[in-house]
Amino acid sequence: MRKPIIAGNWKMNKTAAEAEALINELKPLVAKSKPEVVLCVPYTALWVAGKAIEGTKIKLGAENVAWADSGAFTGEISADMLLEAGVEYVIIGHSERRQYFGETDETVNKRMKQALAKGLKPIVCVGETLTEREKNKTKRVLKKQIVDGFKDITAEDFDNIVIAYEPVWAIGTGKTATAEDANKTIGYIRSLVKKIWGQEVGKALRIQYGGSMKPSNAKELMAERNIDGGLIGGAALKAADFAGIVNYKD
Numbered sequence: 001m002r003k004p005i006i007a008g009n010w011k012m013n014k015t016a017a018e019a020e021a022l023i024n025e026l027k028p029l030v031a032k033s034k035p036e037v038v039l040c041v042p043y044t045a046l047w048v049a050g051k052a053i054e055g056t057k058i059k060l061g062a063e064n065v066a067w068a069d070s071g072a073f074t075g076e077i078s079a080d081m082l083l084e085a086g087v088e089y090v091i092i093g094h095s096e097r098r099q100y101f102g103e104t105d106e107t108v109n110k111r112m113k114q115a116l117a118k119g120l121k122p123i124v125c126v127g128e129t130l131t132e133r134e135k136n137k138t139k140r141v142l143k144k145q146i147v148d149g150f151k152d153i154t155a156e157d158f159d160n161i162v163i164a165y166e167p168v169w170a171i172g173t174g175k176t177a178t179a180e181d182a183n184k185t186i187g188y189i190r191s192l193v194k195k196i197w198g199q200e201v202g203k204a205l206r207i208q209y210g211g212s213m214k215p216s217n218a219k220e221l222m223a224e225r226n227i228d229g230g231l232i233g234g235a236a237l238k239a240a241d242f243a244g245i246v247n248y249k250d
């Protein structure tokens with residue numbers, strides 16, 4: 001019922017020229033993909049990437065969006081700018097933004113509302129740090145991120161939202177949550193959404209796992225009932241690795 005969605009999060013990697021080369025290498029490898037495939041690329045690569053994916057099923061994504069329409073927000077990028085470049089999805093609240101750039105549940109909420117109002121589809125990241133996990137605070141942290149981050153978001157809005165559960169300790173560390181563990185935590189997020197926004201919303205919501213996902217563990221993770229896709233960092237920078245995840249069923 002829920003179509004799997006595999007999204008690459010390129011972070012601050014790849015110039016426009018490198019992006020074009022990577023996408024051209026990737027295209028034939030994911031041509032028959034069953035999941036929805038999204039590439040979230042740096043702003044300067046958006047136009048080139050948009051051109052490179054023309055005529056394919058690959059969707060274009062960005063890595064952030066401003067909450068304001070336009071104006072004095074140095075260094076930010078507006079929804080209209082992204083839409084003009086052909087962007088459909090946008091990552092919001094990645095742990096690196098929370099950790100290094102002062103992103104909070106409140107700013108996540110503002111960005112998400114703006115994205116939805118403009119017709120962009122947010123991929124909203126949540127997840128606990130290692131310390132929080134070791135102190136058994138995972139559920140409490142996730143609950144706060146969902147309750148505060150999704151304040152005033154309606155049941156209808158969820159038609160266009162994807163959540164990415166990314167345990168911070170698993171990002172770029174080579175440590176993956178076990179499939180069972182990830183499934184359990186994502187199940188908790190789903191139950192929370194059901195409780196707040198209704199059974200149907202929770203059932204239909206796509207929730208990705210993110211954190212050192214690679215071809216060798218994708219199949220096992222994707223086999224879990226609650227896991228509907230992946231947000232892929234490191235492994236998205238190599239065509240063969242990303243394709244290996246997209247084609248996890250083969």
Ligand code: PGA
Nearest residue numbers: 171172211212232233234
């Ligand atoms: P990783 O990153 O796959 O390199 O762990 C995932 C992410 O940060 O989205």
